[in-house]
Amino acid sequence: MRIVPMPESLLRAGQPLPISLRDGRGGLVVARGTLLPAGADVRALLRRAAWADADEIDSWQRKGRVAHPARQTSGPRAGDADAAHWSGLPARANRVLREPADAGFLAALTQLHDELLDRLDHQPDKALMALIRLASASTDHYSATHGLLCAAAAALVARQLPGWSAADCRSASLAALSMNVWMTALQDELAKQRAVPSVAQRAVLEHHAHGSAKLLRDAGVDDAHWLEAVEHHHDSVSGPLAPRSKGRQMARVLQRVDLFTARLSPRRTRPAMSAAAAAQAAYQGEDGRPDEAGMLLIRALGIYPPGCLVRLATDELGVVLRRGAKANLPQVAVIADSAARPHALQTCRSVTEPIKAALAPHELALDLPLGELLSLAQR
Known part of the structure; x- marks a missing residue:
């Protein structure tokens, strides 16, 4: 068995446990399907059992159950x-x-x-x-x-x-x-x-x-x-x-x-x-x-490392996916138009004009699931 860290985000109080929780040696601590009480202290639970079977995670993901709740993707x-x-x-x-x-x-x-x-x-x-x-x-x-x-x-x-x-x-x-x-x-x-x-x-x-x-x-x-x-x-x-x-x-x-x-x-x-x-x-x-x-x-x-938020010369908003040939010209996924209306994360664009501004995270309150960004960066 190959064990990997259990992400805290996968554990939700009041819902069944999607994957079995295990200790550092792979021993079963809480079985998959166990209902976590509504007031469950997830962090306290992770202090006892913070690991999961990698094969079980892979199987669960292949069944399409890793949809981000805010996007409800299938x-x-x-x-x-x-x-x-x-x-x-x-x-x-x-x-x-x-x-x-x-x-x-x-x-x-x-x-x-x-x-x-x-x-x-x-x-x-x-x-x-x-x-x-x-x-x-x-x-x-x-x-x-x-x-x-x-x-x-x-x-x-x-x-x-x-x-x-x-x-x-x-x-x-x-x-x-x-x-x-x-x-x-x-x-x-x-x-x-x-x-x-x-x-x-x-x-x-x-x-x-x-x-x-x-x-x-x-x-x-x-x-x-x-x-x-x-x-x-x-x-x-x-x-x-x-x-x-x-x-x-x-x-x-x-x-x-x-x-x-x-x-x-x-x-x-x-x-x-x-x-x-x-x-x-x-x-x-x-x-x-x-x-x-x-x-x-x-x-x-780079001046704008991967993961950072930027406003492009077009006034569109983006997140940097990859470093570019020059420190100030990264490759960016456009995530919103100039009015901050969200775009679907579909393409990676090489920046050819200087970035208009770098944004702090609190300046752009959009949901950016890490899985989607990592998937897009891989293309």
């Missing part, structure tokens, strides 16, 4: 299997990152990382779109979702650096995934908190880079570059990368990636920013000049 979509995977990934990452003292932590972390990078290698635009859509949609599992997106972005940036080996690139993306492991719970808490951080919370924030490096070292990490990158990922020193040690180069990449991706995610005290605003923050260093690591980030992801 028949399965090609992107639903991908959507189920990506939707369940933050919860899985959250479970790993919240238990750094667990005996199996390092093995679980590297397995999570390698699965993420495998998908990124095979379909980078789909991976970026899924992660950016998830990061911009909710504050749930904020820290884990942020870590996954940072790892993907860091991997793409690292591959552009001359002289970096495959091992160096792996160290950088592992560091990005684990750089906040000392404060996973606090990051989640702060994402939902309206009040300013308390004195105790600020102390954790100020020392989390050192604390994360120590936790990783205690867990068995002996990669000096990985540890140095984590320990210094909040250093705010702009300028060229070449004079720095390999670990400090990685740290600077992480600092820019962290800055960029954090702005794409909402918090209780502010909405997510547009991709253009996030790109501007990463591009310009602390000295007010273009930053080398920031420029590499924009080159890798």
